[in-house]
Amino acid sequence: MAVRRKLIKERVPTPERPAEERVKDFAEVNLGYTFELAVKEAERCLQCPYDYAPCIKGCPVHINIPGFISKLVEYRDDPDKAVKEALNVIWACNSLPATTGRVCPQEDQCEMNCVMGKVGDKINIGKLERFVADYAREKGIDEELLFEIIPKIEKKGQSVAIIGAGPAGLTAAGELAKLGYDVTIYEALHEAGGVLMYGIPEFRLPKSIVESEIEKLKKLGVKILTDHVVGRTVTIEELLEEYDAVFIGSGAGTPRLVNAPGVNLNGIYTANEFLTRVNLMKAYKFPEYDTPVYVGKKVIVIGAGNTAMDAARSARRFGADVTITYRRGPEDVSARIEEVHHAKEEGIKFEYFINPVEFIGDENGKVKAVKFEKMKALEEKDSRGKRKIVGTGEYVTLEADTVIIAIGKHPNRLIVNTPGLKVERGKIVVDENLMTSIPGVFAGGDAIRGEATVILAMGDGRKAAKAIHEYLTKKREGQNA
């Protein structure tokens, strides 16, 4: 059936909770589309041909975007069918659409390239993806699809160990389970999900959604061993004795600290610690939940990526006056536009071109202020295409009783210390098939890239699963020959 193509320039907006209401709790900010609104937005899509569609090219995992959008319009009279068809299209490339629909930087990927941008607003691809996933979950349509897939799985009689239950590991596990391998995930924390559970806050990605994605994997037969720290509980060598292949998806867990005096004063958190206390341990419900967190009246967040936005907005929800400080200018902020926008709406202040040089404490060893050097930008660009910055020799001191450092992370050290595993600047080195220097051991996600994105980690998980499948097929055939 032909899809109507009329030009509607304006985006159908998704409802959001007003800023003054949402800063008082941790419930989700964006409320998403209803079926009617989703269809209205879907109708705006020009249905560019598959080989041409620039949105597909912009998506790191090449979801057939016009393909899934057209199903919503085509079956508009049967919402359940529309969503089932659409989900089927998405699942071919992406097993966590409820997550990516919420956290992908769409404006730099699919939506950046959307043709509609030339005449009006780009199609709201992220929110449409999210809608399909949410509707399917609420109506049990995803389970239905899953149970259609399960009986078709042919058991291969080989097993794979996955290290880390973040987006990379979960995706690899799902793909391998669908291919018929016995898959076991080794996860260090008490909950699976990686950054999706401990890092990204509830108001942006409700934990129940991540949990439901994980339940689906379990239905596919994936075993998850929490509390198992690879490098301590079990080594990669030992895993290789027990399993036919190993995938490392251990992420970039180790926080970088500002190299300045006073960094260990009380009240100075890494974003990881702050967010782990708040998200994973639910410190915002202290003392109902036992893990405390200290949020003072004046909070300074250092850095301007997604992590910094999440930390700042979480602190704001404790009633604090929050300032994000960044050593570069507004044009270099790396966080998603939507999050920066939400942060500003919520009353978070931004100070640019200042770089922390000293943390000042009171007599009890608690932070009370941060001294910054004022920076200025040069015309010259650095290797990442950002303008170079230099110190001016002028200083400014800002008061703070809580400081959150969000300037990036390194891959987990317990894994990179594995003998024989080639590592460069903290990142695991892989070949074009994502195989590491140890035969049969593959890796992907932040562990090989440094801090990146959910969708790139998932893309690696898929690619590695395919490579592992090829590797194990050869191994199987070798044994049978």
Added chain:
Amino acid sequence: MPYKILDKKELAMNEVWYKIHAPHVAKKVQPGQFVIVRAFPNGERIPLTPVTWDRDEGWITLITFVRGKTTMRMANELKPGDELLNVAGPLGNPAPMKKFGKILAIGMITGIVEVFPIAKAWQEAGNEVTTLHVSPNPMVILKEEFENAVSRHIVEGFDLQPGWGMNEIAQELVKRAVAKVKELLENEHFDMILTVGPAGGQKAVFNVVKEFGIPMHADLHPIMVDATGMCGACRVTVGGEVKFACIDGPGFDAYKVDWDELIHRSGFYAPMERLALETYLKQLQAQGGEQ
């Protein structure tokens, strides 16, 4: 993951012993390592030390000193047959295992629990080990086990006075520890010292040991959250560098540790911990429970 409590008993006032089914830990754990335990759905992750273990039968034992909400709730609410939600590990690096010669291993309060596996292994590695337990009476724990495991076990106890709070206990602890360690070092030669216990006590003992110039290994107890090197809560300055105690430690060269920083950091949550405990005690009272 079921981590069944196979057995539980109170060893002394406020010292509770648990035997737990945790084969993944039992198989791997070495003296000096610890585990992270989560006991309740809304609970904290707390670090505890396996004291003994059986690799074949797959169990470990833990001993907690009841001091805040989590340890008290565990003491009150868990019974044999129940399950802990999580036992992650083993974590941290094993203590160095070699022949040092004559060793003095000091455990203050519950620290003695952590001294046990290390002291025992050091004795087995051909060292002559003296263990010293400094603690308020009657918290005399593992006395017999120590006497069987090491060359000499000394208990330096003291009575709690009515009206004493945590500060007074800490002061008395430091006083006793310093006096006893001084006495031992003046009369005997030691090649190596180990301390485990509150940071204030460790610092005081270190100041004595320093005068004698004896090497000292300190097992540190900063506050931990994940204990996998991900959060940085446990950071301590050692030799001018920031280290994460959970993956770089927990044992460090006592001469390099920034003790004052560790003391400050360890006390940061005290008011909130007190609030958690008080809220819990009120709940217990409302339910008409004991305590």
